[in-house]
Amino acid sequence: MTRPGCHDGADAADSFDPLRPLLMRVAYRMLGSVADAEDVVQDAFIRWLGTDRGAVREPAAFLRRTVTRLCLDQIKSARHQRETYVGPWLPDPLVEEDEEDDVTLPLMIALERLSPLERAAFLLHDVFGVEFDEVATTIDRDPAATRQLAARARTHVRDARPRFKLEKKQGLRIANAFYAASRSGDMAALGALLAADVGMWSDGGGKRPAAMEPVLGFEIVMKLHRSLAVLFGKYGSTLVHAGTINGLPGFVTRESDGELQTTALEIEDGKVVGIYVMRNPDKLAHVH
Structure with a gap:
């Protein structure tokens, strides 16, 4: 016997599911968190279930509006979490996201x-x-x-x-060279890749070791990488994937503690101007 509401729920899912990727993109860009975006989109679906869908002329617009409003409510509570966050905050990394917009x-x-x-x-x-x-x-x-x-x-x-569109092959070439130089300890090769005003941001969220403040300037970034190269040489760092991280060239590694890490590189005029390292395991749970 079919339970009451089963067909209604299936109908709601049939109209909602094709819009789910768009709604996830809106929610993630509003919140910077994959888990929070998923929660918001699921909340929007529950509301969609209770809506008189026959009276909604444009479901995409209705649901985009619903998701945005839910995100605005979510941001209010997230503000305090950002203020008390341990170290630099970075958005959750999205690996190999193939989007047409330029929200890097x-x-x-x-x-x-x-x-x-x-x-x-x-x-x-x-x-x-x-x-x-x-x-x-x-x-x-x-x-x-x-x-x-x-x-x-x-x-x-x-x-x-971005002022200029970075050619993908060039970006990946620089990312691969950065990985090779930083892990092998070839500081001459690494230095040749970095801009004079390079900066580095590491997000460990208090869960894994990471710089508590942004590391700014060529000399300080190089000094940090000399220390890291010693650790990489002693304990290892394995390349899992090279590609794009939030629209930037980068790579995913498995570090000596067994945890994943993402590194994204902002590149201008052929030089690395920004290094963004995600180490917080909570923000890497969705990365496979």
């Missing part, structure tokens, strides 16, 4: 400095191409105010957007 890791970090409404206006309009009238309805502001929010956000994140 540096831009994700820049989005964290925006107000929640600025972030929503910028992402929905500038990244996902949503018209301002719909964005205004989503964030409960008038269109003029919404345009101002997006404009302010655009100004704040301008420096985080």
Whole structure:
């Protein structure tokens, strides 16, 4: 015997599941956390189950609006967690994400400095191409105010957007060279890859050893890598995958403690200007 509501649930899933990847992209870019994005999308599905779906003319717009509003609520509670986070905070790494937008890791970090409404206006309009009238309805502001929010956000994140498109093969070549030099201790080869103003950010979340502050400048980054090379030589570091991490060239390694680690490289004019290392095991649980 078919239980009441089974067909209704199946119908809801049939209309929801094709939109799930889009909703995940919106939620992840709002929150920077895969687990939180999954929770928000699942919450949106539960709400979709209870909605009069026949009265919804545009399910994609309705669900995008639902997810964005849930994310805005989530950000309010996440603010305190960010303030008490141990060491630099980086968004969860996405490995080999094949997206058409240019929301790379540096831009994700820049989005964290925006107000929640600025972030929503910028992402929905500038990244996902949503018209301002719909964005205004989503964030409960008038269109003029919404345009101002997006404009302010655009100004704040301008420096985080890539000036030139990096050719993928060149990026992967530099990433492979960086891995080889850093693990073998070839400091001359490593130094040749780095820009003078290179910076390094490591997120261990208090769960694994990592620099508690950003490491800024060529000499200090090189000094740190000399120390790391000794550890790599003694305990090992195994390459698991080379590819893209949040739109940047990089690689996944398994370190001597058995845990995974991702390294993403921001490259300008053929030189590495940013090194982003994720070591927090909670943020690597989805990486396979």
